Amino acid sequence: MMPLLNVERLSKDFGTHQVLKSIDLTVAAGDVTCIVGPSGSGKSTLLRCLNYLEVPTSGAVYLEGEPVGLRFKGDKLYRMSFNELSVQRQKMGMVFQGFHLFPHKTALENIIEAPMIVKRKGRAQATEEAHALLDKVGLADRADYYPRQLSGGQQQRVAIARSLAMQPTLMLFDEPTSALDPELVGEVLAVMRQLAEEGMTMVVVTHEMSFARDVADHLVFMDGGIIVEAGHPKDVLSNPQHSRTRSFLARVL
Ligand SMILES: Nc1ncnc2c1ncn2[C@@H]1O[C@H](COP(=O)(O)OP(=O)(O)OP(=O)(O)O)[C@@H](O)[C@H]1O
Ligand SMILES: [Mg+2]
Numbered sequence: 001m002m003p004l005l006n007v008e009r010l011s012k013d014f015g016t017h018q019v020l021k022s023i024d025l026t027v028a029a030g031d032v033t034c035i036v037g038p039s040g041s042g043k044s045t046l047l048r049c050l051n052y053l054e055v056p057t058s059g060a061v062y063l064e065g066e067p068v069g070l071r072f073k074g075d076k077l078y079r080m081s082f083n084e085l086s087v088q089r090q091k092m093g094m095v096f097q098g099f100h101l102f103p104h105k106t107a108l109e110n111i112i113e114a115p116m117i118v119k120r121k122g123r124a125q126a127t128e129e130a131h132a133l134l135d136k137v138g139l140a141d142r143a144d145y146y147p148r149q150l151s152g153g154q155q156q157r158v159a160i161a162r163s164l165a166m167q168p169t170l171m172l173f174d175e176p177t178s179a180l181d182p183e184l185v186g187e188v189l190a191v192m193r194q195l196a197e198e199g200m201t202m203v204v205v206t207h208e209m210s211f212a213r214d215v216a217d218h219l220v221f222m223d224g225g226i227i228v229e230a231g232h233p234k235d236v237l238s239n240p241q242h243s244r245t246r247s248f249l250a251r252v253l
Helices: 044-052 084-090 107-117 123-136 151-164 180-195 209-215 233-238 243-251
Strands: 005-014 017-027 032-037 056-063 070-073 078-079 093-094 169-175 201-205 218-225 224-231
Touching: 005 044, 017 044, 017 224, 032 044, 032 209, 044 169, 044 201, 056 078, 093 151, 093 233, 107 123, 107 151, 123 151, 180 201, 180 209, 209 233, 218 233, 218 243, 224 243
Parallel strands: 032 201, 032 218, 093 169, 169 201
Antiparallel strands: 005 017, 005 056, 070 078, 218 224
């Protein structure tokens, strides 16, 4: 079966600094892949290359068999137009460490914005779906609150609901709980765990090793721009094969 996401020999340079070095990665539909590794190892850059927020220096990403950010004309690949890229990006929801909500819009207004403008949904339908999503992330009673009236954990759950409103095929998370006070981490992880159980395909950069162990189908350890080791989380965590993995785990577990 064709993987949902296929990363082939992906490299990324910033000037003379090669940040990603020929990364290969596949993600099957419905799988949760957690990416861990030390600061500066290239985790965010990899995630950003997946939806073409960063343009790879070489190699490519395929989503459902289609090259991301590129299209074939005959047998040659060209950069997509901005509009074509926007359509493709709608398939990939992205949640960041900072929540990036619109501060002057309520939770509900944050969620209905893109479906109405990008997907041209009517307000009534978008609002109905947004209420269902707020309920799903445990915030049915916060629809009319502004971001500044919500805790960090609540804001991040609104951000997740906002991404889901675009009905993505794949969700990308870059350290979604790293900016949160410790007591708020659990409520966000619980929403992510529920999404995983419902079959959402997810790629999650995280430092939450217990989430990775319990929820991930696949754990990827990155260091120095390469995938040092990958496998089932229980194997990687309990029986790491590489000394770099062992020393990283010794620091974070
Ligand atoms: N836009 C950029 N221009 C130049 N260098 C960059 C840029 N973005 C990232 N880098 C460099 O690429 C390397 C990898 O950065 P990246 O943010 O992907 O690491 P990370 O694994 O996500 O780290 P962290 O755990 O701290 O978030 C770092 O050395 C960083 O300085
Ligand atoms: Mg990062």
